[in-house]
Amino acid sequence: MGDPSCLWSPYSSDSSVETSTFRDPPEWDDPLAAPGDLLMSKNHGSPPHEEYLGHITKDHIKGTAHTYYQVLIDSRDCQFLKYTKKAQTEAVTFLGNQENGRTLYAVPGLDYVAHEDVMPYTAFNERPIHHELFYKFLQRVADKDPPFEARDTLKAWQKRNHPWLELSDVHKETTEGVRVTVIPFYMGCREAHSPHSNDVFWHLPQWRYCIRLENLGEKAVQLRERHWRIFSLSGTLETVRGRGVVGSEPLLTKRDPAFQYSSHVSLQSPSGHMWGTFRMERADGYEFECRIPPFSLESKQGDSPPPAPAVDS
Structure with a gap:
């Protein structure tokens, strides 16, 4: 060298x-x-x-x-x-x-x-x-x-x-020169009041997921919007859409090509899945959907929360 x-x-x-x-x-x-x-x-x-x-x-x-x-x-x-x-x-x-x-x-x-x-x-x-x-x-x-x-x-x-x-597993996917890496971490269970009774506590599993975006190309690109879909094993599907991520719309350039952040999610079941897209925009106004690779949310063995109590209709 x-x-x-x-x-x-x-x-x-x-x-x-x-x-x-x-x-x-x-x-x-x-x-x-x-x-x-x-x-x-x-x-x-x-x-x-x-x-x-x-x-x-x-x-x-x-x-x-x-x-x-x-x-x-x-x-x-x-x-x-x-x-x-x-x-x-x-x-x-x-x-x-x-x-x-x-x-x-x-x-x-x-x-x-x-x-x-x-x-x-x-x-x-x-x-x-x-x-x-x-x-x-x-x-x-x-x-x-x-x-x-x-x-x-x-x-x-x-x-x-x-x-x-x-x-746990690391997930990567590249769309039009933008690579998205996702690493989920199981955090344990947290106590939360049941939506049906303040006297009943549920133990909800929670995960942290780390997202890294990298611009592998020559042209600058900016993240404008996120669109998440969160599926729980209990059968619920939640959609989350919003501007940017963690209060920012990061610009990925050749000089500063990467941005990384972490967020959290909890479910009412021991496992589930997440996937989605980031809406990206180039300097000339061209927009495209950058795929977020699907990833599993799994509780650790022996630490799964008890099922949510049944509620009479």
Whole structure:
């Protein structure tokens, strides 16, 4: 590759330039073996400075296995993304403790990244990543490369919350040069009042789904409208339509080709499906419907909620 390249955050607007070097290309081809590696995103639509926490189990895209990583995002990049609206600042949310189904937990600055979307690099400063969990989860080991390893707190946290952190199938579909990636996560059950009686509580399963849009072409394209269809195993079909996503109509250009956000959905049954379209518009006014690949919403085994109580007509 020649002389090492100097690396800095393409999002940072202040003096957060870091002295770093890229790894040799052969190392990029092999999955990372242990937590503690430093990663930079290849795509400017995602936060560039990340710390690898764990190897995620395979996903299935057309029957093939792909490697994903659980990562901490540098808080400086999160602030810049929020200011520029290049992407929603990621936070993993889950209900976790089923004894208190109304409590929502959030871990800000935690994300999942595909192996092909990152480049490992080496940083020479003592604190390469700014994140409140960095030194709670990882410890420096001077004679190790990378010089960090998982603490017992990280191992215990991952073991305790594994059902809510585990990555399930990843779904991708491309329409007219715009690729949509969907990753659903089961969050657990939450308590909700029955619509028929305030004295009756239902335990409703809830999911978080992460959506990533990527413009693979040369021409800019903007998301104008979303159209969702949500099918529940109980037999209900819900249609949701609205402007943009999470209060934004992201513009995907060659320079900033990606946008990512997360949202939540709950059902009155243990499983269901979601699918839909995004209405996209190019600069010349041409519009097209970009398909959102259909994906399943499945409760974890042994954690399915009881069926909704029957109501007399």
